[in-house]
Amino acid sequence: MAKTPAVIKNISELRRRFYKSVKHKESLLALIAEAEVAEQVYNSNAIENSTLTFEETDKILLEVDPGRYISIQEHFEAVNLAEVIRYINENAKKEELTPEIILKLHEMLLSDIRDNIKGRFRKTGEWVRVGGHIGLDPDQIMAAIEEMFAHYYATSEENIIRRIAKLHLTFEYIHPFIDGNGRIGRVIINYLLIREGYVPITITFTDRSLYYDAFEEFESSGKTSLMEAIIGKALTNSYHKRLAYLEGMEIVNLREYSRRFNISHSNLINKAHRQTIPAFLEKGKWKIGIPAEKQK
Incomplete structure (x- = not known):
């Protein structure tokens, strides 16, 4: 069995403290989650080479003039991703993640950006490449997505970080969409964390290089250790933040x-x-x- 990164071993205790402190403070948690939307949008879009700064992203979401010309595409990339994040924060505990939910999130993400491909997986003949990796044969996507979910739900006894890391890496390896794979893949992480009773995370732009290294590790060896470390550190970060507020x-x-x-x-x-x-x-x-x- 793969060695568990040391930082992940602290999550159980952080989670225990979180649940001990959260009673009657739901409104505070909601404020923290809403304040994080701009951070999640900025970082996820920056990983995909958006030119928006955090300040510009924040202003767009607040419907304030960002101070310079912003393309219609980048405007909707920020607004739509924020909508997806808020949807997940509100609904992840209510609905099990399924291929249909993923398609719904994708439709929200690409609405008014690429309406011809929103809300659907790649069709026969639609190939994509990211770096040196070519996405899975379009005719094999649905079977691969179903197998991805089957493995995730069949391994419920394993460490949650390892399970989510494996699912995220598998999803990006499949690359089921023509566009939006990275952003949907990262919000799926939070969908699963929230549904499993954890708190959402932000994979930061500053970790982009290591994040891409994690995909190379997975493609070359099938290992998930780098992605586990990224998600584990982001999760402890998220707990540290909430505990600082919740514990006064x-x-x-x-x-x-x-x-x-x-x-x-x-x-x-x-x-x-x-x-x-x-x-x-x-x-x-x-x-x-x-x-x-x-x-x-």
Whole structure:
């Protein structure tokens, strides 16, 4: 059995603390989830080479003038993905993920962008390539998607991170759509996490290189260790953020934390990236919660 990354071993305890702290704070959780929509949209679109900055993405979603000309396509890429994310936040616990749900999410994503291909898998003769990888034969897509789900639901006793990593890598290997595979694949991760009782994550643009390395690892060896590490660190990040708010901590940036506790800022940043301290990203900035007993 593959070795479980150390950071993933902490998730059970973080999850326990989360459920202990969340009672009667549903409105706070909803605010956090809504505040994260722009971050998820920005990062997922940036991985796909969108030119929008986080600030521009945030303004578009708030219906504020972004300050420069934004193409109609990039505007709808932001607005549509936000709609998909909000749909998942609202409905993932109500509906099991199926091929039909994936098609529905894809239709929402590409509406007013590429209406001729939205909401359907590739047809016979429609081939796609990403880098050096050619997507699966269109005539084999539905069978492969069904097999992907069969494996996921048949391995419910395995580590959730490993199961989701395998499904995500398999989905991207199949590459069932002409366009939108990456963005749909990443929202599927959150659909499954929320449905399984975990919190949603953001795979950041800064992790793009490692993210692509994970696909190469999977295609060359069938291994999922790099994707497990990416999802595991993103999940601990998400729990650290929610716990800082739910447990009423004082939230400061890492530079302020460094000053207060006389710890090297670069050392803290390094540990934050490894998620060996309870730091979290918020609007692209590293922050950390200080429990009451440690506050000065």
